[in-house]
Amino acid sequence: MTASLLSISGLSAVSDREGGMPILRDVSLSLERGEVRGLVGESGAGKSTIAKALLGILPRTVRVTGGTVQFEGRDLLTMPARELRDIMGAQISLIPQDPQTALNPGRRIEAQLTDGLRLRRGLSSREAHARALKLLEEVQIRDPQRVLHAFPHELSGGMRQRVLIAAAFALEPKLVVADEPTTALDVTVQKQILRLIRDMQKVHGTAVIFVTHDLGVVAQICDSVTLLYAGKVIEAGATADVLQNPKHAYTKALMAAGPRYDRPDAGLEPVPQAVFEQLRAEIGIR
Amino acid sequence: MAENLLTATGLEVIYGGRRGVKVLHGVDIAIRRGETVGIVGESGSGKTTLGRALLRLVDVSAGSIHFDGREITHLPEAEMRPLRRRIQMIFQDPMASLNPRHTIRRILVEPLLLHGLAKNAAEAEARVAKILERVTLPAACLDRNPHELSGGQRQRIGIARAALLEPDFVLADEIVSGLDVSTQAQVLKLLKGLSVDLGLAMAFISHDLSVIRAVCDRVYVLRFGKVEEEGACAEVFANPKSDYTRILLDAIPLPEINPGWLDPKTGIEDAA
Numbered sequence: 367m368t369a370s371l372l373s374i375s376g377l378s379a380v381s382d383r384e385g386g387m388p389i390l391r392d393v394s395l396s397l398e399r400g401e402v403r404g405l406v407g408e409s410g411a412g413k414s415t416i417a418k419a420l421l422g423i424l425p426r427t428v429r430v431t432g433g434t435v436q437f438e439g440r441d442l443l444t445m446p447a448r449e450l451r452d453i454m455g456a457q458i459s460l461i462p463q464d465p466q467t468a469l470n471p472g473r474r475i476e477a478q479l480t481d482g483l484r485l486r487r488g489l490s491s492r493e494a495h496a497r498a499l500k501l502l503e504e505v506q507i508r509d510p511q512r513v514l515h516a517f518p519h520e521l522s523g524g525m526r527q528r529v530l531i532a533a534a535f536a537l538e539p540k541l542v543v544a545d546e547p548t549t550a551l552d553v554t555v556q557k558q559i560l561r562l563i564r565d566m567q568k569v570h571g572t573a574v575i576f577v578t579h580d581l582g583v584v585a586q587i588c589d590s591v592t593l594l595y596a597g598k599v600i601e602a603g604a605t606a607d608v609l610q611n612p613k614h615a616y617t618k619a620l621m622a623a624g625p626r627y628d629r630p631d632a633g634l635e636p637v638p639q640a641v642f643e644q645l646r647a648e649i650g651i652r
Numbered sequence: 653m654a655e656n657l658l659t660a661t662g663l664e665v666i667y668g669g670r671r672g673v674k675v676l677h678g679v680d681i682a683i684r685r686g687e688t689v690g691i692v693g694e695s696g697s698g699k700t701t702l703g704r705a706l707l708r709l710v711d712v713s714a715g716s717i718h719f720d721g722r723e724i725t726h727l728p729e730a731e732m733r734p735l736r737r738r739i740q741m742i743f744q745d746p747m748a749s750l751n752p753r754h755t756i757r758r759i760l761v762e763p764l765l766l767h768g769l770a771k772n773a774a775e776a777e778a779r780v781a782k783i784l785e786r787v788t789l790p791a792a793c794l795d796r797n798p799h800e801l802s803g804g805q806r807q808r809i810g811i812a813r814a815a816l817l818e819p820d821f822v823l824a825d826e827i828v829s830g831l832d833v834s835t836q837a838q839v840l841k842l843l844k845g846l847s848v849d850l851g852l853a854m855a856f857i858s859h860d861l862s863v864i865r866a867v868c869d870r871v872y873v874l875r876f877g878k879v880e881e882e883g884a885c886a887e888v889f890a891n892p893k894s895d896y897t898r899i900l901l902d903a904i905p906l907p908e909i910n911p912g913w914l915d916p917k918t919g920i921e922d923a924a
């Protein structure tokens with residue numbers, strides 16, 4: 367099979383809440399099986415909107431005005447709701463940003479981890495329990511039995527994020543959308559979670575769309591990267607190429623704006639106004 | 653070496669009464685005039701509590717705090733008040749720290765009148781116009797409410813409000829953690845410039861060691877309510893003495909390809 371796992375082409379969308387303001391402008395990107403692609407940009411870049419489109423959870427106020435989102439050759443945007451439901455969660459799943467709010471506070475971890483296994487995969491309670499236990503071991507939770515019986519509030523942020531990663535991989539999806547999964551975590555925990563996502567992705571051969579604003583995270587975990595500004599793809603390519611040899615002035619400026627502990631004299635250069643003007647001219651804003 | 657402006661010794665803070673949780677276990681810290689000191693740590697390290705204790709916003713159960721040579725540890729609020737002008741704070745979330753129902757004009761003018769730094773509204777307005785220029789905001793901002801500004805603009809209003817009162821000491825608690833990198837660079841550069849111009853002493857609390865390195869002269873690394881390591885940034889970052897500092901530094905992903913960065917190296921990381 368030669369077709370890409372995921373192929374977004376010419377995707378455009380406007381926000382009806384903001385008077386029809388474009389929030390995605392002719393976005394195209396593709397993803398191969400097992401590939402990790404970073405979706406980077408500052409706030410308002412449209413990275414989360416793309417993630418939501420992939421998950422079929424675009425808010426009502428966002429109207430797609432053109433383009434296709436092909437997953438294994440089928441357009442997610444025009445697919446009947448029934449077929450979409452079969453794909454979401456099973457073929458495409460989410461690792462959410464905020465581990466504090468993504469779990470149901472009133473249900474034990476076991477119930478939340480086994481829903482999909484029982485209802486979508488037809489496992490018995492006993493089988494689902496065994497599988498959930500396995501999954502928690504796989505995400506390196508030390509006392510999986512205890513965690514299965516715990517409520518979310520009894521777990522630390524890092525533990526909760528591990529549970530959510532286990533849930534995302536539970537049904538062996540082909541694509542995982544990770545939406546800023548480490549933004550709320552301490553750096554030492556972030557490193558462990560990044561390692562875990564990479565390991566799980568490698569073992570299961572899963573493709574990942576990794577939404578982040580941190581070029582450092584991109585450098586360490588993504589094979590390829592798409593940089594957005596105001597809903598437009600500014601630069602895309604293999605991570606090493608983009609970071610070592612950025613072509614667009616905005617990419618260069620972003621690299622120079624981030625402070626680095628190892629280079630006290632570099633970084634902290636605000637993105638020059640001229641770069642924003644260039645971006646606006648290119649994109650055709652105003 | 654300039655004299656110390658703000659010092660604390662053996663600081664302890666307990667939350668929740670006598671049998672509560674001790675979150676600071678004897679912290680010593682000294683901030684000299686005109687110096688920017690970084691306070692870094694992970695969640696639960698006590699960095700925010702330390703900042704609040706230094707400002708007398710939470711009560712300490714042991715230890716002492718001196719400001720400008722005077723002990724303020726248990727100074728009654730009425731006696732603290734004249735000092736409040738000289739000790740300012742910039743908050744993490746400008747949306748929560750600026751009154752949403754007030755215009756920017758009122759937010760900036762009122763403290764000047766309250767502290768008697770301006771004799772009348774006209775004089776206060778003139779000073780506000782000046783500081784707005786300094787933080788590169790257009791005068792049109794004055795008639796807006798906080799929600800009409802961008803995050804970066806709001807944070808610059810927070811800085812302007814603190815700087816207007818001509819303080820000797822400013823506490824900045826995670827003031828750029830909610831901002832995009834391009835905006836963050838702008839805010840940090842501005843703050844650094846102001847602290848030099850006004851000769852401010854500053855405590856800069858952050859979880860981000862790269863940000864600390866960019867703006868601070870010295871750094872305190874906090875862990876579990878204790879100072880794990882302290883020293884000049886140049887020294888601590890080039891040559892960390894504590895394993896914990898080393899782990900923190902190693903956990904920061906840099907925007908360059910570093911094969912093997914994610915691979916486990918030793919057992920010490922898990923201990924962190």
